[in-house]
Amino acid sequence: MPSIALRTATAGDVGVLLQLIRELARYEKAPDAVVASEADLLRHGFGAERRFEALLAFVDERPAGFAVFFPNFSTWLGRPGLYLEDIFVAEWARRLSVGRRLVARVAQIAVERQCGRLDFQVLHWNPARDFYRRLGIEQLADWLPYRVSGAALERLAAADRD
Numbered sequence: 001m002p003s004i005a006l007r008t009a010t011a012g013d014v015g016v017l018l019q020l021i022r023e024l025a026r027y028e029k030a031p032d033a034v035v036a037s038e039a040d041l042l043r044h045g046f047g048a049e050r051r052f053e054a055l056l057a058f059v060d061e062r063p064a065g066f067a068v069f070f071p072n073f074s075t076w077l078g079r080p081g082l083y084l085e086d087i088f089v090a091e092w093a094r095r096l097s098v099g100r101r102l103v104a105r106v107a108q109i110a111v112e113r114q115c116g117r118l119d120f121q122v123l124h125w126n127p128a129r130d131f132y133r134r135l136g137i138e139q140l141a142d143w144l145p146y147r148v149s150g151a152a153l154e155r156l157a158a159a160d161r162d
Helices: 013-027 038-046 098-112 128-132 151-162
Strands: 004-008 051-061 060-073 077-091
Touching: 004 013, 004 098, 013 038, 013 051, 013 060, 038 098, 051 098, 060 098, 098 128
Parallel strands: none
Antiparallel strands: 004 051, 051 060, 060 077
């Protein structure tokens, strides 16, 4: 049986983390979408004002996956939560319980921090949806994701300056 280890990512891990992020983008059929750099990850994940945390998974000491998450807040619960931005397990490491261990560890962190919930999104075509269902994670069918970015974000930000 292979040895699986999870640990919190450190500043020295940004190269490994970025490589795994690029593997995730290839898996999600968007190989050219990653514009993040090691400097970006260092600044926002390990600098003075941390914007995210990351876990790394290793199988027999080989990087096998990651989870990136950050705090959010539920006004209805009146409690903090965690938002799981990305979770990924390399294809060669799937079916070894790496994904289950990553999700469970993020859930443990949420419970330790007295968070009321753990939120994340899954692409509609992703076969991991069955995996999440087996873990007891429910899809929120009534909620639709929205996003504003790039030039549209800039225009919106400037709209209230009149």
